[in-house]
Amino acid sequence: MKHQVDPNSKVPLHSQVERMLRTLIRQPEYQQGAFLPKEVDLANQLGISRNTVRHGISKLVNEGLLVRKKGVGTKVAQRKVSTRLDHWASFSGEMKAKGMEVVNYELESRFVPADMEVAEAFQVSPGTKVLKLSRLRGTSEGPSLLSVSWFHPRLGLSGQEDFSQPLYQMLEREIGVYPTVSREEISAIAAEKKLASRLEVREGAPILFRRRAVFDSDGKAMEFNKVYYQGEGFTYSIDIERK
Amino acid sequence: MKHQVDPNSKVPLHSQVERMLRTLIRQPEYQQGAFLPKEVDLANQLGISRNTVRHGISKLVNEGLLVRKKGVGTKVAQRKVSTRLDHWASFSGEMKAKGMEVVNYELESRFVPADMEVAEAFQVSPGTKVLKLSRLRGTSEGPSLLSVSWFHPRLGLSGQEDFSQPLYQMLEREIGVYPTVSREEISAIAAEKKLASRLEVREGAPILFRRRAVFDSDGKAMEFNKVYYQGEGFTYSIDIERK
DNA sequence: GCTTTGAGTATGTTCAAACATACTTCGGAT
DNA sequence: ATCCGAAGTATGTTTGAACATACTCAAAGC
Numbered sequence: 374m375k376h377q378v379d380p381n382s383k384v385p386l387h388s389q390v391e392r393m394l395r396t397l398i399r400q401p402e403y404q405q406g407a408f409l410p411k412e413v414d415l416a417n418q419l420g421i422s423r424n425t426v427r428h429g430i431s432k433l434v435n436e437g438l439l440v441r442k443k444g445v446g447t448k449v450a451q452r453k454v455s456t457r458l459d460h461w462a463s464f465s466g467e468m469k470a471k472g473m474e475v476v477n478y479e480l481e482s483r484f485v486p487a488d489m490e491v492a493e494a495f496q497v498s499p500g501t502k503v504l505k506l507s508r509l510r511g512t513s514e515g516p517s518l519l520s521v522s523w524f525h526p527r528l529g530l531s532g533q534e535d536f537s538q539p540l541y542q543m544l545e546r547e548i549g550v551y552p553t554v555s556r557e558e559i560s561a562i563a564a565e566k567k568l569a570s571r572l573e574v575r576e577g578a579p580i581l582f583r584r585r586a587v588f589d590s591d592g593k594a595m596e597f598n599k600v601y602y603q604g605e606g607f608t609y610s611i612d613i614e615r616k
Numbered sequence: 617m618k619h620q621v622d623p624n625s626k627v628p629l630h631s632q633v634e635r636m637l638r639t640l641i642r643q644p645e646y647q648q649g650a651f652l653p654k655e656v657d658l659a660n661q662l663g664i665s666r667n668t669v670r671h672g673i674s675k676l677v678n679e680g681l682l683v684r685k686k687g688v689g690t691k692v693a694q695r696k697v698s699t700r701l702d703h704w705a706s707f708s709g710e711m712k713a714k715g716m717e718v719v720n721y722e723l724e725s726r727f728v729p730a731d732m733e734v735a736e737a738f739q740v741s742p743g744t745k746v747l748k749l750s751r752l753r754g755t756s757e758g759p760s761l762l763s764v765s766w767f768h769p770r771l772g773l774s775g776q777e778d779f780s781q782p783l784y785q786m787l788e789r790e791i792g793v794y795p796t797v798s799r800e801e802i803s804a805i806a807a808e809k810k811l812a813s814r815l816e817v818r819e820g821a822p823i824l825f826r827r828r829a830v831f832d833s834d835g836k837a838m839e840f841n842k843v844y845y846q847g848e849g850f851t852y853s854i855d856i857e858r859k
Numbered sequence: 860g861c862t863t864t865g866a867g868t869a870t871g872t873t874c875a876a877a878c879a880t881a882c883t884t885c886g887g888a889t
Numbered sequence: 890a891t892c893c894g895a896a897g898t899a900t901g902t903t904t905g906a907a908c909a910t911a912c913t914c915a916a917a918g919c
Contacts (some may be wrong), residue, residue, distance in 0.1 A: 385872060411899055422874045427900085435678050443900045444882035508831035561804040561824035561845070579822035581804035604822070628902060654869060665904045670870085686870045687912035 379420045386421050390429030398438070398449050408446035409439070478516050479509035479571075482532045491523045494586045494597040504530045511603075515573050519601045525594055551587045552596070557585040561604070572603045579604035623628045629664050633672025635739065641681070641692050642835055651689035652682070721759050722752035722814075725775045734766045737829045737840040747773045754846075758816050762844045768837055793832045795839070801826040807844075815846045 376393045378386060397403065409415070412430070416423040433439045437530060485505045492499040504524045511517035522540075524530050528548055535543060544550050567577040579606045581602040589595050591594045619636045621629060640646065652658070655673070659666040673690060676682045683693045728748045735742040747767045754760035765783075767773050771791055778786060787793050805825045812819040824845040832838045 380873095387872075400717070408899095413899080424875085425873060428872085441900060442882080443880065444898065446899060557801055559824065560824040563822045577820060579804040579806045581802070581824075604806070651869095656869080667905080668903060671902085684870065685912080686910065687868065689869060778896075 376419075378421060380421070386425050387428035387432075390415075390419070390421075390426055391432045391520055394429060394439075395489075403449045406448060408448045411446065451550075475510060476513055476516075477510055477537055479507065480509075482506045482534075482536055484532060487523070491597050495525050495594050496521075496545055497526065501526060504532050506536055508536070509571055516571065517603050519568065519571055521599045523597045525596070527593070528595060544595075550595055552587045552589060554588040555585050556588075557583055559583050562601075564601075568601060572601065574603055618846075619662075621664060623664070629668050630675075633658075633662070633669055634675045637672060637676055637682075638835075641819075646692045649691060651691045654689065679840035691740050719755060720751060720753055720780055722750065723779055724751075725749045725777075725779055727796065728766075730766070734840050738766075738768050738837050739803060740769065744769060747775050749779055751779070752814060759814065760846050762811065762814055764842045766840045768839070770836070771838060787838075793838055795830045795832060797831040799831075800826055802826050805844075811844055815844065817846055821846075 376397065378389045378393065380386065382389065382542055395410070398409070403409070409430075410418070412423050412426050416426045419426070424506060430439060430441070433443055434447075439447055441447045444457055483505060487495065487497060487503045487582045491503060495501075495503070497503075499590045503526055506507065506520075506522040506524070508520045508522075509516050509518075510520065528544075530548070534547055541552050544552075560582050562580050564572065564574055564576060564578045564580045566576050568580065569578060572578075572580070574580075581604055583598075583600045583602070585598050585600075586594055587596040589596065623629065625632065637652070641652070642789065646652070649673045652673075655666050655669050658774045659669045662669070673682060673684070676689075677684055680693055682690055684690045689715070726748060727745045729743045730738065730740060730746045732742055734746060735744065738744075738746070740746075742768060746769055749763075749765045749767070751765075752759050752761075753763065771787075771789070771793060777790060784795050787795075799842065803825050805823050807815065807817055807819060807821045807823045809819050811823065812821060813820075815823070817823075826841075826843045826845070828841050828843075829837055830839040
């Protein structure tokens with residue numbers, strides 16, 4: 374009838390199952406909390422073994438996309454986004470890993486004079502022209518974060534770069550800089566009116582605010598960045614090792 | 617003197633394998649790049665099936681701790697990210713550096729049964745008695761944070777220790793453990809009624825919430841900790857270095 | 860000497876089957 | 890009607906087996 378699987382393909386069956394499920398669970402009924410077909414049924418319907426089906430499902434469970442409950446069934450997990458340092462603070466990468474689409478609600482880049490804060494971070498005179506990039510990003514369900522970045526003039530960005538692709542990959546490819554060190558400050562703030570409306574939360578809602586300076590491998594500042602994460606279900610994960 | 621596995625235990629074999637490997641790969645030879653024993657050998661040596669061994673290994677591969685290479689073998693992955701923290705999350709130290717006095721508004725320690733979350737973090741059975749330490753701390757101007765810690769029973773704490781002094785210094789001096797790695801999750805939440813009243817903020821005020829597991833130099837979990845920072849003017853600083 | 864071939868090795872994929880365990884539900888006993 | 894236990898359901902664990910595939914290395918072939 375609908376989704377099938379090709380035993381002669383060179384892509385493993387469990388991967389096909391995985392991909393099939395990824396598509397399947399995007400359907401509204403599953404977002405609504407409906408249970409997936411039971412493993413045994415899936416196996417029969419696809420004409421493969423239950424173990425293989427489980428293998429595919431497990432992948433998604435590991436990613437936190439699905440939740441299994443013994444004796445009950447498997448359904449789509451309540452979305453909790455968490456940033457892992459593996460992806461080095463790449464929102465696009467993080468979302469892609471979760472099988473979610475990144476939506477850029479707003480994207481604007483233009484040159485502005487550096488304010489005190491930016492000038493301090495970049496060690497340039499206030500008023501120096503720097504490229505400012507504002508991005509309102511999220512999933513199809515709505516905006517998740519507002520990110521505002523300033524780039525060091527040394528990088529020689531034109532403002533015409535394609536900022537819709539993963540930022541650090543783009544920077545590395547286009548101008549060969551590679552972010553290496555990040556100095557961050559994180560705090561919780563209340564959304565003021567304007568911010569609340571852009572992030573589509575109520576005024577005063579908790580916002581995870583991160584201010585950071587990013588340095589390249591030579592230890593020179595390249596980016597100054599402020600991010601406002603819509604608090605609901607958003608988590609920032611880090612591993613810290615003391616040497 | 618081999619690592620073994622107990623088929624009669626209620627913890628699944630693949631989990632036992634997982635834990636066993638976690639310990640095993642901490643040994644220097646594996647950090648050096650040595651290959652793990654082959655799956656078939658492991659299976660034979662432990663007297664279990666290769667599939668079960670694979671199941672255990674897969675978990676670690678998923679976490680990025682191990683790398684498998686077809687036709688070659690499995691070894692410890694090259695560590696990519698490492699994070700440093702200057703004051704290493706010592707509230708006392710931080711305040712002292714600012715020339716402010718630390719006030720303990722509440723301080724309570726007692727033994728409680730481990731809930732699922734704590735049991736998971738410590739790799740013990742739920743219900744195991746663990747020492748729980750609650751501290752409401754701040755400056756003379758009012759409480760700044762509520763910290764709740766659980767300590768691994770392995771540490772052998774009596775609950776009679778002097779928890780009013782800097783925690784990690786005390787632990788190091790008293791029982792010789794030394795916090796080395798911290799795995800953290802940070803998010804912004806709204807203060808619910810009870811929390812709001814203890815931190816003396818209005819209900820719904822933004823709270824910086826940090827959940828973390830702290831590990832000693834052997835990589836064994838020693839503390840599980842939740843902290844609620846009163847958001848106003850409170851900032852969490854970290855330095856991240858990508859290797 | 861250099862390339863090709865092939866045997867050997869270790870992981871990768873898939874299957875069928877059995878039993879364990881957590882959860883739900885429904886019917887019977889109190 | 891309420892409580893309790895048994896039957897049913899769906900996932901969780903484990904096994905053993907077979908074959909596929911990527912990689913290594915060395916011997917055979919040019």
